Amino acid sequence: MMKKAPKGFTLITVMLLTTMASIVVFAALKESIVQERMSGNFQKDLNARLLSEQGIFTHAESLQNELPNDATLTVDKLLELYGKQSGKGSINADALFATNLVKVSDSEFEIHSTGSRHNKDANASLVARFAFQGAVYESVFSHAVTGCKGVNLSGSGSVDSYDSSKGSYEETKTNDGDVNTVIGDSDVVLAGHSPIKGDVKASGVIYLQGSSPIIGDIHSNTGVDISYGGGTRVEGNILSGGFYLHRGGLVTGTVRVNGDATMKWGSKIGNVNNDDFAIQYGGRGNFDDSSKHSQQGLPYSNSRFNVNPNVEPVRVYDPTSPDYDPRKPDKECDPLALPLNMPDVMEQSSLFRPFKTGPTQEFDFTPSIGYFTKNGSGTRTPFSQSIYILDAMTANQGSVGADEPLVFGMKGASLTSDSQVTIRGGDVIWLIDGDFVMSGDTRIYITKESSLTIFVTGKVDIGASAKIITAQEGLTKSGFASLSFFSSNSDPEGFIFSGATDLYAAIYAPRTTIIMKGSGQLYGTVRGASINASGGSGVHFDAALKNIQLGGSTSLKQAAKITFLGWRYKLPTE
Known part of the structure; x- marks a missing residue:
């Protein structure tokens, strides 16, 4: 007989298997969670x-x-x-x-x-x-000489540069004394007998009529005209958007001309850096000396050189430009819009009274008071006024604390005979509604760490024997130029410097002609509608003036x- 299986064993087996499966499932669920x-x-x-x-x-x-x-x-x-x-x-x-x-x-x-x-x-x-x-704004004082409508340098004084923040002129002089124009077809005429140590840029024709070289590049929108003569005429390159007429002497670099190119006997291109093209021109070529007017055996008249180089133009004032503002029609020449804003600067001119000094008189100005110190009586009291050009700077006013700079108002200023004015104690600001005249043997003495800023609506005339002496060139610790002129005058020859002694100044007179005809040298910078320099007058650009922080400028160089x-x-x- 067969044995019978125990009853319920199958059920127990199923339950055991189910339990094991449940454990596995719960473990998997836990891992999943x-x-x-x-x-x-x-x-x-x-x-x-x-x-x-x-x-x-x-x-x-x-x-x-x-x-x-x-x-x-x-x-x-x-x-x-x-x-x-x-x-x-x-x-x-x-x-x-x-x-x-x-x-x-x-x-x-x-x-x-x-x-x-x-x-x-x-x-x-x-x-x-x-x-x-x-x-970064382009400083209005970024060149040695800026003649918006023209420059004529016929004197024997040189144009070069230095940096007063790094040392004296003799210690730091360099070849960055640039000369330029910025409006229309404004010409530059260089007829002097001393070198221009910097670049020359013009919207019009550049005429080289002097005997000394241009130590830099020449860049014109209209043309370059080099007179007869020997020796080095341009120690650099020539760029012309128009014609090129070279009568005599050496150009050490290369020549690039969009228009016609003419070279007379006695003229030469040195191509000192061995460029593949000593000259390129887009118009007709006329070359008198085939033996010298050639490169590697090929005359400049060869088609190899007759290729338009498409010279980039000098930036000029353009009323059709997208950023043209009819309220500031002369902004390229006058980026500070000074004549437009001068009525606001002189808003209290009805209260001004004349300032005069005469024989043997001496007068002192501090930021807070002006008074006679010799052979005179009376004082002058300043008033506080915001001036947009100076908004970016904080004037040094000694112990006087004021939210706005203190200024002295004058209905014209006249220094005569042998009188003397001393500026001391900080930054002194004159608002002159009228002319500023220094005649005779007068002098203004600006002490160290002091400055004189002059806003003037009339004519500025600094006579041959007059002197303005600055104990410290360049910028003060407060950022002011030791001497600066801001003129809104639009009369012919509205700024005349005929001094026999040197002058340090930053001159901004965009509506008038600036005449320099003495033997004194100008250290600083000059900007006017046109510049005429003769005699021994030279300009030595102070590169430290590029750092002056003037308000109101619209010349944004880099955002x-x-x-x-x-x-x-x-x-x-x-």
């Missing part, structure tokens, strides 16, 4: 990280949008105005970011950004570093910008 939670946490962390990046991009974009709107922005000002931001991501209402701008230096800053999700259960922090470069340098993630607890 752990994986799901890890995936969720990773997703939240990733969202937080992306939110921190969004904060960086949003904050940086807002800064970038503001840079063109405010030319005075600095890292400190960015921190003050746009230091903190916050926002929401598009994921959910609990997706948040917050940013904070932190200064590293005057030229660098960081944006610290934190992104969070689920009530800050997930957080991520990111730091991005940026370089900052403020707006402010920020540049991304790199980033790093960090723990929120750092």
